[in-house]
Amino acid sequence: MNERELASWRRTAIMHVDMDMFFVAVELLEHPELVGRPVIVAAQSNRSVVLSASYEARAFGVRSGMPLARARALCPQGTVLTPHYGVYPRYSRAVMDLFHEITDRVEQISVDEAFLDVSGAVRRLGPPVHIARELRRRIRAATSLTASVGIGSTKTVAKIASTRSKPDGLLLVDHDDSVAFLAQLPVSALWGVGQKTAQILQTAGYNHVGDLAAQSPATLARLLGPAAGAHLHALANGHDPRPVTPVREEKSLGAEGTFEEDVTDLVTLRRELLGLSHRTAARLRSHRLRARRIGLKLRWSDFSTISRSRTVEHPFASGHDLFHHANELLAQEVPLAAPVRLIGVRAESLEDDDTAVQLSLDGREEHWAAVESAMDQARARFGDVGLGPASMLGHKGTGHRRQDSEPT
Numbered sequence: 001m002n003e004r005e006l007a008s009w010r011r012t013a014i015m016h017v018d019m020d021m022f023f024v025a026v027e028l029l030e031h032p033e034l035v036g037r038p039v040i041v042a043a044q045s046n047r048s049v050v051l052s053a054s055y056e057a058r059a060f061g062v063r064s065g066m067p068l069a070r071a072r073a074l075c076p077q078g079t080v081l082t083p084h085y086g087v088y089p090r091y092s093r094a095v096m097d098l099f100h101e102i103t104d105r106v107e108q109i110s111v112d113e114a115f116l117d118v119s120g121a122v123r124r125l126g127p128p129v130h131i132a133r134e135l136r137r138r139i140r141a142a143t144s145l146t147a148s149v150g151i152g153s154t155k156t157v158a159k160i161a162s163t164r165s166k167p168d169g170l171l172l173v174d175h176d177d178s179v180a181f182l183a184q185l186p187v188s189a190l191w192g193v194g195q196k197t198a199q200i201l202q203t204a205g206y207n208h209v210g211d212l213a214a215q216s217p218a219t220l221a222r223l224l225g226p227a228a229g230a231h232l233h234a235l236a237n238g239h240d241p242r243p244v245t246p247v248r249e250e251k252s253l254g255a256e257g258t259f260e261e262d263v264t265d266l267v268t269l270r271r272e273l274l275g276l277s278h279r280t281a282a283r284l285r286s287h288r289l290r291a292r293r294i295g296l297k298l299r300w301s302d303f304s305t306i307s308r309s310r311t312v313e314h315p316f317a318s319g320h321d322l323f324h325h326a327n328e329l330l331a332q333e334v335p336l337a338a339p340v341r342l343i344g345v346r347a348e349s350l351e352d353d354d355t356a357v358q359l360s361l362d363g364r365e366e367h368w369a370a371v372e373s374a375m376d377q378a379r380a381r382f383g384d385v386g387l388g389p390a391s392m393l394g395h396k397g398t399g400h401r402r403q404d405s406e407p408t
Contacts, residue, residue, distance in 0.1 A: 160185065295345065
C-alpha cells in the first residue's frame with residue numbers, strides 16, 4: 001500500500017457496529033428451532049412490555065417497548081421467550097473485547113452497539129471494509145451472533161449506513177459520496193431530528209436531507225433556532241465533527257419491575273427490590289464500575305411516579321449494599337400513598353472500579369462484593385443457575401423487568 005491509499009482509507013474509517021436483534025439472537029442460541037419464526041422477548045406477564053422482537057415479528061408491527069398484550073394481538077402466532085438478563089452482559093463484553101482487539105478507539109453506545117475509529121489500524125490490517133469483514137467473522141465465530149456494520153467518514157453516516165445494511169450486512173459510504181448518500185434520506189434519518197422537528201421541516205417543504213443541504217443556515221435557523229439550524233445544515237452537508245470517544249461516562253445503571261397486580265404488601269415490595277438490586281449490582285461489576293448514589297423509583301396505581309435518591313460516603317458494587325440503601329429510601333414512603341404498580345432501583349454517580357479504593361472501614365463492602373463476584377463467576381461458567389440471597393429462593397419477580405442506561 002502507498003501513502004495515498006492510506007490517506008484515502010483514513011478519510012472513511014469510522015464504523016458503527018450494531019448487533020442484529022441482540023436480545024432475541026441470544027435467546028435463540030438456546031432455541032435454534034425458532035430461528036426464522038416470529039419471536040418476542042418479554043416476561044410472561046400481560047403488563048410487561050417487549051424487550052426485543054425478531055425481524056419476523058417486526059413484520060407484524062411488533063416493536064420494542066410495546067405492551068406485550070398489544071404485541072400478542074398483532075402477532076398471535078409469535079413465540080414469547082422470557083429474557084435472561086444475566087446472560088446478555090456476557091455476550092456484550094465478548095463482542096466489545098473483539099472491538100478492542102482491532103482498535104483502542106471504541107465508543108460503546110449501548111449493550112449491543114458501538115462506534116469504532118479504525119484510522120490507526122489500516123496500515124496494520126488493511127482498508128476499513130476488510131477490517132469490517134474480519135470483525136463480523138470474528139463475532140460470529142466467538143458468539144454465533146451476527147452484526148451489521150456501517151462505515152463512513154463521520155459518525156452520522158456510519159450510523160445510518162449500519163441501519164441500512166441490516167440484517168447481517170455491511171455498507172461503506174465513501175467520504176466523497178457522503179452528501180449524495182445523505183441527500184436521498186428522509187429528514188428524520190438525521191441525528192437529533194425527532195418527530196416534532198420532522199413535522200416542522202416537512203410542513204416547510206423539506207422532506208429529504210438534500211432539501212436541508214440546499215438551504216442556508218439562516219433559513220433553517222428561522223424555522224428551528226440558530227443552534228439547531230446550524231447543526232442540521234452541517235449534518236446534511238456531511239459535516240459531523242464529533243470524534244469517536246473511547247471513554248464514555250456512565251451516568252447510571254438500573255432495573256425496574258412492573259407487578260402483575262398492584263401491590264401494597266411491603267414484604268413483596270422489598271423482595272422485588274432485593275432482586276432488582278442484585279441484578280443491577282451484577283451489571284455494575286460486569287462493567288467494572290462502582291456507584292456513589294442510589295435511586296428508588298415508585299409508580300403508583302394511578303401511574304403517577306416518584307423518585308428518591310441519596311449519596312453514600314463509600315462507593316459500592318454489591319447488591320447487598322444497594323438494597324440496604326434503597327430499602328431505607330422505601331421506608332421513607334411508608335405508609336404508602338397508594339398501591340404500587342412499578343418499583344425500580346438505580347445505581348448512579350458511577351466511577352471506574354480501579355479508582356474506587358476507599359472501602360468502608362469495617363470491610364463490609366469488600367466482603368459482599370467478593371461474595372457476589374464469586375456468584376458472577378459461577379453464572380458465567382454454568383449459566384443462570386439461580387444463585388442469589390436465600391430470601392429470594394422461589395421468587396420469580398414481577399413478570400416484566402427492563403434494564404435502563406445500558407453502557408444500552
